[in-house]
Amino acid sequence: MDAPAAPAKSLPVDPPTAVAELAPTLQRLRAAWQGQRPGYAQRRDDLRALRAALKAGLPRMVEAIAADFGHRPREESLLAEAMPVLSTIDLLLRNLRGWMRPRRVSAGWRLWPARAQLRSEPLGVVGVISPWNYPVNLALVPLATAIAAGNHVYLKPSEATPATSRFLRELLQEVFPADRVAVAQGGADVGAAFAALPLDHLVFTGSTAVGRKVMAAAAANLTPLTLELGGKSPAIVCPSYPPERAAARLATGKWFNGGQTCIAPDYALVVGGRERRDALVAALRAEALARYGDLSGQAGDYTRIIDQAQFARLQAWLDEARARGCEVLPLVDGHDPARRLFAPTLVLDPPEDIALMREEIFGPVLPVLAVDSLEAAIGFVNARPRPLALYPFSAERGEIERVLGSVLAGGVTVNDTLLHFAAEHLPFGGVGPSGMGAYHGRAGFDAFSKQLPVLWQPRRSASDLLRPPYARLARLIGFLLR
Template structure:
């Protein structure tokens, strides 16, 4: 255990401190709004420091990508939470049904207590602070466990949050797998985990003895389907953004592409080659292309290409600057990989893009439907009928039609997986509701028909017959 790691013996006392403080004074609307504003202002002031910390952890990460994904996204989500908070906190009238007349019913969004957040390394600020801000908006206190793979960013988050919040409102636990396992087993009131499906299973098992409610944001092999009517050049441009943003280290990046129609695959390859040359072939290429996070991830990705070559599959590097010493992994295509190839069995999570050709849309739909449900799906077609066929025939955590990634940025859309790609959702109202208890309340009137529903039932038999008609 590193000297900066949180001792395991401190985890439960910290949780108890957070819960005791929450019980003593549950945050009202004014405090929640003030907390969110203070977090926003603190992050906004320290964006340059944030970008430096993330770049140092990655070896190099595009500063502009950091400002978009870990700066803009968090600030926009905080703005959305603050804008809608009062409306979301208001009790919602719901129908009680005529049989309970004149009683009335409502739902109240009540905070649950202490929400735990386990954040990953690929977007280490975004995926820590968006669920944290959502939990605060819902009136909870928060215990954050950032990734050990981005230690400088984790230290930045610890310092940022210590400056913005008292220690009994937000706390941070630092450490590796041992700390993460113990954190997952804490009796939290809700736990948000973002990471791999394999780790998600372990988190779920650790949380099970406490029956901790979970939001699991996992991964999977998110497909893109390029229909035969869609312009290849535009598809290539949008696929390139989705695949090579952050060096492909994005849970909703297009994992593989299914191209409908003979001859269109080679045109897509040439269009993708042109996109890489335009984006990363100039003098700013060293600044604009993000590195792989560590040597272990680089070796894993290289293993996929070695396996593909060993199987006789065509591997096309779209850049000549593949450099293991700097963990710079060139954008790479793999053509027509079989189902037995490793990169078709595991989430790639890097800048490798497999492309397969299929003869018809029905084949593409069947291909996707036969596999575990992905976190994202990207259908490309200008024919509404084709898009509807894809949506009816498949199921994914979220969909962006004719583009990639952008459904994540829409605060009004829930973000979450389904099946192997996760459970539950957050962002905007969905996150606020998930990190609240939707408390049902029935208000009975002074006089009610239910007063009659007691023995001897013979006296009210006609009334009961009326109720069960």
Template sequence: MSDVHTDPADLPVVLQTLRTAWQANRPSLEQRRSDLQRLRAALKTRLPQMAEAIAADFGHRSTHESLIADGMTVLNEIDHLLRRLRGWMRPRRVGVGWRFWPARAQTRPVPLGVVGVISPWNYPVNLALIPLATAIAAGNHVVLKPSEHTPRTSAFLHDLLGDVFPAERVAVVQGDAALASALAGSPLDHLVFTGSTAVGRKVMAAAAQHLTPLTLELGGKSPAIVCSDYPLDKAAARLATGKWFNAGQTCIAPDYVLVDSRRQRELVQQLQSQVRARYGDFSNTDDYTRIINEGQYQRLLGYLAQARERGVPVIELASIDPERARRERLIVPTIVLDPPADLDLMQEEIFGPILPVCAYPDLDAALESVQGRDRPLALYVFSEQRPVVERVLGQIVAGGVTVNDTLLHFAINGLPFGGVGPSGMGAYHGRAGFDAMSKQLPVLWQSRWAASDMLKPPYSRIAGLLRVILR
């Protein structure tokens, strides 16, 4: 696989090549469909290589998790784009009102030009190719900067996209944070960034130099509220999937759980049962993903050490040899009971297999706790009572919500995916992404005869017409 790093000084040439080609030949419907079909076919054929590359970057990652999260999601999104693209590209008629009759108006989606994508390491194919495919569907050319923390997957993407697209239509640039900063500060027509809130602020500041429109997919502390009526065995099963898929290295993973006080211990027991059923005694951990690198591993261990120093209960839901854990960067699913708000793991996005379980006396207290924090990227509500769910939805603003489950709103093509406030800006997936990466061009078609022909001095001649218009 290729391992070619791009000098930030070379970016202007890359971008100008993309822009010149786009200006000379803006992609038609047929070209866009052909591009998407070739991308789909190439990725489908190379799914085994994709999973191998991701596993090598993580030290170990469940092959099935890679196929689901980085394979299925991309193929599904491309299928959705192909099915809907012709309809999305049609102009949409807009009423003009009787004052402007007989003029006609419409909006027509036109490509923006060159779209940048800066993708992260946690789902390195999904979060690179879904925005890229959407930008292609919208008729743009694309420059992709994948994460330097997954170099083998970045090389896989470089080779894959190089085989599918000509260099003047899609460019993959590889490098570290300096290259990402240079790309964010380049004159792009739109930029999609997925990453942390802290880096998102830097990206936004860099993009402001050229007033580049942004889609920022950030993070934050996504809560799960288990209401008093919901069965704990079912809640535990769905929380376990959401939290320990990819070892919790998911931007929309439940970051902490709020459960009524009398059932807190029972929920912990149910979560422990889920871990045993899924991973056994951890002697065989093929289905459990490792922490991506040493820096992230030590950060997570630091959270647990701080909690223990403060006397906060830390419950490891499985036992594993410490030396093996260090060697493999493996952290077993871990519960932290009622951590104080000033602990680092309650201040920062956890992004790992550690789950705080916090007791609350009533739903009002739970809602107050969530409302006291930044608006989250995701919210999970567990209740079988529709009025209770509506009460939660009526009081908390989040980037997206799944009711009585976790993660799945991300996978629904028709739902926009995006954050709000510190958890993000803008949205993509499906129509939302197509519209974000297009200019909705307003066009007014005037007729041969128009009342505006009469709107000129001396206005005394049209006093009657003005009274009609102003009524």
């Protein structure tokens, strides 16, 4: 047996920002932006400097995240935090000049010879409230995109990852002057006051419950919002798809980062009844054993639950499922509250009214339900709030199209999980209770810009004729109304 894992190193953390400091900091950021809006050269240089600083700081990043989680595999932090940020910056740099260029659009023949264009103009100061589950990725991807769009940025990272928040502050201070990017630290009181600031745009990533509060706070200033929330993202496994392959891909999506992923599959609907369900359960058990073995040892490739409160929540939900007579299947040994090590667990055919089926799980617990038909699976999903992600598994294109044509979700990965988030040119966002607005790639650049419509009128214009007496214009008006 491996030696027990060493406890995560305790790193220094920042004191909270005083609520009274928030408004003056925003004023400083806005005054600097109004004094000199960032042009192409500054945006390009800022993105290059941020990329270089993050690359140089990867060891510090990995250490900080591991300290906050108690343990997270280095590889997961590099793949889930560093890679998306570096990929985003590379995409922004490749496309920045073209995206900044005004786009010609038709003014319509009735306004001939006028010409029209759309200009992507920066908004001003973009606020970012980022969560704890991917504390670098979900802070720096929107931040870098807002910088590319020519904005200044005010970041409020999560208080649940204090070591990573300190790393972010130090990283950003290396790259940006204090009047271009600022960081606010603190708990719920600071977060609430931050959401109520008169920002030019606010990006929030977190739970639907907190998202409602953020939206209410922002409403007083009519602050435009991008809300990246969560919900119960379903997987639908059809009989035509091999259960072993489905299990492998569900295992990655569900147990990566200890299940603490907003687009992790939240439950699996297995079409074809209990026999097909049991085949998937057996394949998931084999995957867990092959990936993690006995977690009683070092468990170096398995991320811990972020804190005791989240661990206790998950445990209480499993206890409720057992009390209701559900079959609860831990897939490996080594479940350990002292280390916040929550073993991968399945719950078979739970009733719809227990917490596991009402709330987003956000942990390594997967309900697996047998359904008789694809229509029953679609009906089950559609009877619930629209999910952030949807994962249909089928070897038949017709079945996939039936799902895509019947279920509306924030995003879809077909025959896999999570990967639509990483597709550079696909917008990422929710729908309804799972969020509003989208970013990533060009969608993010446009979201953090004002698409300014401009009509250029030549020296001569038909509008010069639009004056009384109107009777003489009868023929012209008739022509325009064709």
